[in-house]
Amino acid sequence: MAVFTEVSPAQAQALLDHLQLGTLSSLRGIGAGIENTNYFVDCTQSDGHNGGHLHRYVLTLFERLTAAQLPFYLRLMQHLAQRGVPVPEPHADASGQILFEVAGKPAAIVDRLHGGHQLAPDAFHCEQVGATLAQMHLAGRDYPLQQPNLRGLAWWEEVVPQILPFLDAPQADLLQSELAYQQQLAASAGYAELTARCFGPIHADLFRDNVMFEPGEGPGRERLTGFFDFYFAGCDTWLFDLAVCLNDWCIDLADGRLIEERAAVFVAAYESVRPLSGTEHRLLPALLRAAALRFWVSRLYDLHLPRDASLLKAHDPRHFERVLRERIAQPWHAMKETT
Ligand SMILES: Nc1ncnc2c1ncn2[C@@H]1O[C@H](COP(=O)(O)OP(=O)(O)O)[C@@H](O)[C@H]1O
Numbered sequence: 001m002a003v004f005t006e007v008s009p010a011q012a013q014a015l016l017d018h019l020q021l022g023t024l025s026s027l028r029g030i031g032a033g034i035e036n037t038n039y040f041v042d043c044t045q046s047d048g049h050n051g052g053h054l055h056r057y058v059l060t061l062f063e064r065l066t067a068a069q070l071p072f073y074l075r076l077m078q079h080l081a082q083r084g085v086p087v088p089e090p091h092a093d094a095s096g097q098i099l100f101e102v103a104g105k106p107a108a109i110v111d112r113l114h115g116g117h118q119l120a121p122d123a124f125h126c127e128q129v130g131a132t133l134a135q136m137h138l139a140g141r142d143y144p145l146q147q148p149n150l151r152g153l154a155w156w157e158e159v160v161p162q163i164l165p166f167l168d169a170p171q172a173d174l175l176q177s178e179l180a181y182q183q184q185l186a187a188s189a190g191y192a193e194l195t196a197r198c199f200g201p202i203h204a205d206l207f208r209d210n211v212m213f214e215p216g217e218g219p220g221r222e223r224l225t226g227f228f229d230f231y232f233a234g235c236d237t238w239l240f241d242l243a244v245c246l247n248d249w250c251i252d253l254a255d256g257r258l259i260e261e262r263a264a265v266f267v268a269a270y271e272s273v274r275p276l277s278g279t280e281h282r283l284l285p286a287l288l289r290a291a292a293l294r295f296w297v298s299r300l301y302d303l304h305l306p307r308d309a310s311l312l313k314a315h316d317p318r319h320f321e322r323v324l325r326e327r328i329a330q331p332w333h334a335m336k337e338t339t
C-alpha cells in the first residue's frame, strides 16, 4: 500500500489546468513509495497536429513534510534541473509557485524520469553516478536556501540515548564509541576545512533506488537518466554525500564489504568533475564511518521508536551495523589522482 491519499482524475486535471500542462490521459498510483503518495500522470498537450504530444509527470502528495519544510527541497530540484543536472524539475504556475494543495495535502508535479532502478550496479553505473554527483555538488554552490542535514551529528546526539536501551552490550559500545569518534572528527581542524570549502546542498540518501537508468547503446550500457527523492537533502560536506553513495553503490550487500575496484571507479569519475582536496582524501575513511553510522542510527530509530501512525516500513538496521564494523576494521583510501 503506497497510495496513502486518493486523487481523483478531476483533482489531477484541476492542477494540470492551473499549470497549463494539458489534458489528463492517465493517472496511476505508484506502489513503490513508503513515505509519500505518488502518481504517474500522463497528459497530452495540443500542438494543433496529430492530437498532441504525450508528457509524463509524477504527482507527489507529501504525507510527512509540511508546506513550510518543502521549499528547500523543491527549489533545490528546480535549481539543479535549470543548471543541467538530471533531476526531476518541479513545474511552476504562472506566478512561479511550485507547491500546491491536492486532496488537503501539499503537492507538486515534477518531470518523470525515464527508465528504472539498477539494483545490481556495475562499474559503468558507478562511473555515471560518481560524475553526476560531482556535477550536482558544483551546480548547488550558488543555491541560496539553507537547511542543515537534519540527519547529521546533532540528530545522532539527540536520538542515540533513546536507542541505547534497545541494544545489546556490544552494539551499545559500538554506537557510543562511534558517536564519540564522530564528535571528535567534527571538532577537528580538517573537518572545519571541509565545512568551509567543500560544503553545500547534498542529496544525502542517494542509494541505488533513488537513481534511474534507461537502456543505452549496446548490452550493459545503461544510461543514467536522473537522481530523485531529494527529501533528505540538506547542507553538509560533499564528502559525506560521496561516502553515502560508496556505502551503497560499491559494497557487497551480503556482508557490507566495500568492493574496492568499484569504489575506485566511482571516486575517479567523481574526481574527473571535481577533484577531492588532500584533506578530503585523508578524511574519506572517517566519513565512510559517518555515513554508515547515519543509516544505522536512522534504521534503529525507525525500528524501535516508530513515529505515530508512521508510514515507514523499517529497513534492517543490522546491515549498517555490519557496514560500520567493516569501515572501522578496513579503512579505505581512494588513490589520489597524480596527473
Ligand atoms: N520523478 C520520478 N520519475 C520517475 N519515477 C519516479 C519519480 N519519482 C518517483 N518515482 C517512482 O516512484 C517510486 C516511489 O518514489 P519515492 O520517492 O521513492 O517514494 P517515497 O518517498 O514514498 O519512498 C520510485 O521508486 C519510482 O519508481
Ligand SMILES: N[C@@H](CCOP(=O)(O)O)C(=O)O
Binding pocket: 034, 035, 205, 207, 210, 229, 295, 298, 299, 315
Ligand atoms: N535509504 C534509507 C531509507 C530512506 O528511504 P527512501 O526509500 O525514501 O530512500 C535506508 O536505506 O535506510
